[in-house]
Amino acid sequence: xxxxxxxxxxxxxxxxxxxxxxxxxxxxxxxxxxxxxxxxxxxxxxxxxxxxxxxxxxxxxxxxxxxxxxxxxxxxxxxxxxxxxxxxxxxxxxxxxxxxxxxxxxxxxxxxxxxxxxxxxxxxxxxxxxxxxxxxxxxxxxxxxxxxxxxxxxxxxxxxxxxxxxxxxxxxxxxxxxxxxxxxxxxxxxxxxxxxxxxxxxxxxxxxxxxxxxxxxxxxxxxxxxxxxxxxxxxxxxxxxxxxxxxxxxxxxxxxxxxxxxxxxxxxxxxxxxxxxxxxxxxxxxxxxxxxxxxxxxxxxxxxxxxxxxxxxxxxxxxxxxxxxxxxxxxxxxxxxxxxxxxxxxxxxxxxxxxxxxxxxxxxxxxxxxxxxxxxxxxxxxxxxxxxxxxxxxxxxxxxxxxxxxxxxxxxxxxxxxxxxxxxxxxxxxxxxxxxxxxxxxxxxxxxxxxxxxxxxxxxxxxxxxxxxxxxxxxxxxxxxxxxxxxxxxxxxxxxxxxxxxxxxxxxxxxxxxxxxxxxxxxxxxxxxxxxxxxx
Amino acid sequence: xxxxxxxxxxxxxxxxxxxxxxxxxxxxxxxxxxxxxxxxxxxxxxxxxxxxxxxxxxxxxxxxxxxxxxxxxxxxxxxxxxxxxxxxxxxxxxxxxxxxxxxxxxxxxxxxxxxxxxxxxxxxxxxxxxxxxxxxxxxxxxxxxxxxxxxxxxxxxxxxxxxxxxxxxxxxxxxxxxxxxxxxxxxxxxxxxxxxxxxxxxxxxxxxxxxxxxxxxxxxxxxxxxxxxxxxxxxxxxxxxxxxxxxxxxxxxxxxxxxxxxxxxxxxxxxxxxxxxxxxxxxxxxxxxxxxxxxxxxxxxxxxxxxxxxxxxxxxxxxxxxxxxxxxxxxxxxxxxxxxxxxxxxxxxxxxxxxxxxxxxxxxxxxxxxxxxxxxxxxxxxxxxxxxxxxxxxxxxx
Numbered sequence: 041x042x043x044x045x046x047x048x049x050x051x052x053x054x055x056x057x058x059x060x061x062x063x064x065x066x067x068x069x070x071x072x073x074x075x076x077x078x079x080x081x082x083x084x085x086x087x088x089x090x091x092x093x094x095x096x097x098x099x100x101x102x103x104x105x106x107x108x109x110x111x112x113x114x115x116x117x118x119x120x121x122x123x124x125x126x127x128x129x130x131x132x133x134x135x136x137x138x139x140x141x142x143x144x145x146x147x148x149x150x151x152x153x154x155x156x157x158x159x160x161x162x163x164x165x166x167x168x169x170x171x172x173x174x175x176x177x178x179x180x181x182x183x184x185x186x187x188x189x190x191x192x193x194x195x196x197x198x199x200x201x202x203x204x205x206x207x208x209x210x211x212x213x214x215x216x217x218x219x220x221x222x223x224x225x226x227x228x229x230x231x232x233x234x235x236x237x238x239x240x241x242x243x244x245x246x247x248x249x250x251x252x253x254x255x256x257x258x259x260x261x262x263x264x265x266x267x268x269x270x271x272x273x274x275x276x277x278x279x280x281x282x283x284x285x286x287x288x289x290x291x292x293x294x295x296x297x298x299x300x301x302x303x304x305x306x307x308x309x310x311x312x313x314x315x316x317x318x319x320x321x322x323x324x325x326x327x328x329x330x331x332x333x334x335x336x337x338x339x340x341x342x343x344x345x346x347x348x349x350x351x352x353x354x355x356x357x358x359x360x361x362x363x364x365x366x367x368x369x370x371x372x373x374x375x376x377x378x379x380x381x382x383x384x385x386x387x388x389x390x391x392x393x394x395x396x397x398x399x400x401x402x403x404x405x406x407x408x409x410x411x412x413x414x415x416x417x418x419x420x421x422x423x424x425x426x427x428x429x430x431x432x433x434x435x436x437x438x439x440x441x442x443x444x445x446x447x448x449x450x451x452x453x454x455x456x457x458x459x460x461x462x463x464x465x466x467x468x469x470x471x472x473x474x475x476x477x478x479x480x481x482x483x484x485x486x487x488x489x490x491x492x493x494x495x496x497x498x499x500x501x502x503x504x505x506x507x508x509x510x511x512x513x514x515x516x517x518x519x520x521x522x523x524x525x526x527x528x529x530x531x532x533x534x535x536x537x538x539x540x541x542x543x544x545x546x547x548x549x550x551x552x553x554x555x556x557x558x559x560x561x562x563x564x565x566x567x568x569x570x571x572x573x574x575x576x
Numbered sequence: 577x578x579x580x581x582x583x584x585x586x587x588x589x590x591x592x593x594x595x596x597x598x599x600x601x602x603x604x605x606x607x608x609x610x611x612x613x614x615x616x617x618x619x620x621x622x623x624x625x626x627x628x629x630x631x632x633x634x635x636x637x638x639x640x641x642x643x644x645x646x647x648x649x650x651x652x653x654x655x656x657x658x659x660x661x662x663x664x665x666x667x668x669x670x671x672x673x674x675x676x677x678x679x680x681x682x683x684x685x686x687x688x689x690x691x692x693x694x695x696x697x698x699x700x701x702x703x704x705x706x707x708x709x710x711x712x713x714x715x716x717x718x719x720x721x722x723x724x725x726x727x728x729x730x731x732x733x734x735x736x737x738x739x740x741x742x743x744x745x746x747x748x749x750x751x752x753x754x755x756x757x758x759x760x761x762x763x764x765x766x767x768x769x770x771x772x773x774x775x776x777x778x779x780x781x782x783x784x785x786x787x788x789x790x791x792x793x794x795x796x797x798x799x800x801x802x803x804x805x806x807x808x809x810x811x812x813x814x815x816x817x818x819x820x821x822x823x824x825x826x827x828x829x830x831x832x833x834x835x836x837x838x839x840x841x842x843x844x845x846x847x848x849x850x851x852x853x854x855x856x857x858x859x860x861x862x863x864x865x866x867x868x869x870x871x872x873x874x875x876x877x878x879x880x881x882x883x884x885x886x887x888x889x890x891x892x893x894x895x896x897x898x899x900x901x902x903x904x905x906x907x908x909x910x911x912x913x914x915x916x917x918x919x920x921x922x923x924x925x926x927x928x929x930x931x932x933x934x935x936x937x938x939x940x941x942x943x944x945x946x947x948x949x950x951x952x953x954x955x956x957x958x959x960x961x962x963x964x965x966x967x968x969x970x971x972x973x974x
Contacts, residue, residue: 275893442791
């Protein structure tokens, strides 16, 4: 393990995932002596890139970038440190019957492509994109500000609530109504109003289930759909990019930025306890017994670990403990990553390979996705899973040797809680299921496989530390968002322990490689420091 | 009728878009892929290939060639040794820039000079009694730029001596059976090479380069991606950032080397080398009469985003360069300059521009306001004056 250079810091951030790094960078930028403490041998949390086979770089967990807030790129001067979001110029959705949907960067050609599936869906596609962008534009400020505390009588909070209400009132009725339909309803209901092509609906609905234990027909899937569209890349809502070197390349950029601002990072240093004296945080204790003092301790871990593991729950109000205990994680996603000897072949497109320069979406209809979900409801994994593939070596040659490829496959559904087995027994069966499914769409796929890595929800929990393997550090469900993330009254990054803060994806606005929780938490910490609220 | 370059059969089959431009009378690809930004990232993260054949090329030879060029070109060609190359300019008697180009010194008395427009009569009229011959070889030579971080691997796989060639150096080499000249030059501001090949051998050179680039993310790139890269690199473009003084209608449309930020070429002004424009340029420096200074601009992202968000719009971030004039103002709304090339830079994640401002405002860090239209009204957005190039990776010269 690396050693801290000091015995006492202004701030210690527990966890070097992307939010911990963002938080630490902002605190250091503000002049606080800051230490970021990471349990593993590398920073990045779930956003890492690893060379699992010589020359082949795997994005083991998180694999693309969209929701990262643009202000973080600028304020942390990330381009100076190598920030490079590469364009993914196409999006490919194979159908079950050999048909497909292939979208690219030319708007009019995309409209033509959609009209090949359904003439009616052509302008509906434009309308859908416009409507959802309007909602994204309206909701965007919510991602970039500390949410008000609904339960506080503090005049400042009342003003913030009034401002929020005013903001909603200022929206056009259609925009506000669409927002509510998305935030509370199902993606299927929303999409059915626009489209008739099953392939197109399957493709779009896929964004409504990622990372969450809902099917496209479940109420609540609209919120997930909205989240996966509200990100932006170079000013385009819903556009995703592949960071040079994968998301691990991105978190290395973050680490360099944090260090450039003066933050210190130590690796292989698991924190066992946040130390407190008289209800105030005083520092952290590491697994090897080292104690490091700090005025501010920030947990970038998920809410369960933040409140029930790092501190003694008996120091916390019982209603908070109860809320955290019933906070839903129920991870439902897995990864299967491949090293390939060449590009897969989709027979309808012959020997073409340019369709793989973005996501390849194995979710050919709403029924396919819903059936995949059915098996998760009963404590199992999908026999024909939804798969989001990305052959990243097609856009970044540094990911694999010339002529070879790496393929990241996000898998859903795979319930963390298996009813009649366990993940150590099912790991390779899951890998086989995924490979079989891919063989169905790309005949001969298995012959290309040089190496396979199966990452179950249990592996996500074990390796990254995300409870129950939930990739968002807590489900994206309305009762767990905004005013209530992670618990009513504790949505402003503070905790009942003076000087102890939370900045992980379990706080507002939530998961994905967004960085907003890390940034907003730093604002709250700096504000409290300026107000002397925590007697620092 | 337009012409086609010797690479055209390959260019044509690679261009998936059906979009073409005319450049100096040649048919050229605007972009090959639907996404020009993807081609741009080949330049910045892999390797891209650009057919720059349409540039005018002049072979200048003879025992007086060096002497001739040292009087015609503003940058001292005597400092360019055989095997080296110079980015250079030529000026008129009033000290205004006529054009710019790259000159390769292939041997003591052999030069190859490029220019954006024809200049043969201009140069030939200056020969007088000098023992110099100038021949236009535009059509005899194909030029292929191989640019990007992986360009060295690709070129060195074909011509191993390229592993060590230094920035702005040039060597004769072979690619397959074809004799080529390879220079470590380019118009992208990245690590890169330009391959100069006899037209008859052009296709075999294209094929070998593409084969060597297999698995390295090699892509041909078109005009749009090139223009994106050149703005980031702060490389000037005739008729976008400046005009030829030969064809300008008045001095408002002319620029001096100092005004274009090319004063670094003229460090030997105090020597006794006579060249066209020397006296006027010395006067300009002595009397500080420069009207402008060329700078880079980086638009204030917060200002920009807020301006559009407040207007009820999504802030546009369009990477396709706009070659129009954008007015610049100071805080008192007085005009202080104009931007000539504007775009959103994907690697810098900012809107950037090449601009000229009054010399007293050219200090890096100064703020000016850039005028744009939002909701059909003129609005101003803050921008910081920075040094060019805006993007300058170490690998370019390493």
